[in-house]
Amino acid sequence: MVTEDSASVVPIAGAHDAQHDHLRKETWTMALYVAICLIAALTAVENVTAVPGRIFGLVWGTTVGLAIAHVFAFRVAGRLVNEGVLTRADRIVSAVQLAAAAAVAGIVTLPVLLASTDNELYWARYTCAAII
Secondary structure (H helix, E strand, O other): OEOOOOOOEOOOOOHHHHHHHHHHHHHHHHHHHHHHHHHHHHHHHHOOOOOOOOHHHHHHHHHHHHHHHHHHHHHHHHHHHOOOOOOHHHHHHHHHHHHHHHHHHHHHHHHHHHOOOOOHHHHHHHHHHHHO
């Protein structure tokens, strides 16, 4: 950081920690967002006749759709703010967001694959709730 009093450069203490905290916040934000939306989708399906064995597709389809929409909006907003340039930091955040969404879908998929088709919907919802 350059001070007004001098032309010397002073290292910003904790800048690396702040960036790490920001990435953790983005990770958790996306994970919570996906888990909340999955609970909503899985609850909506409960009131309709769900086809047993199709919860896997619902989990991954919802997650991929949300992640693509979110990252698209994030990148467009980043370009609008930065005069048409997508910064390295924004690319890193996009990757972290996609990884978080995939992690949630993967975690929710495990009990879906292990549960009987009669119980997979309930286990998927319980797993989303546990993530939250």
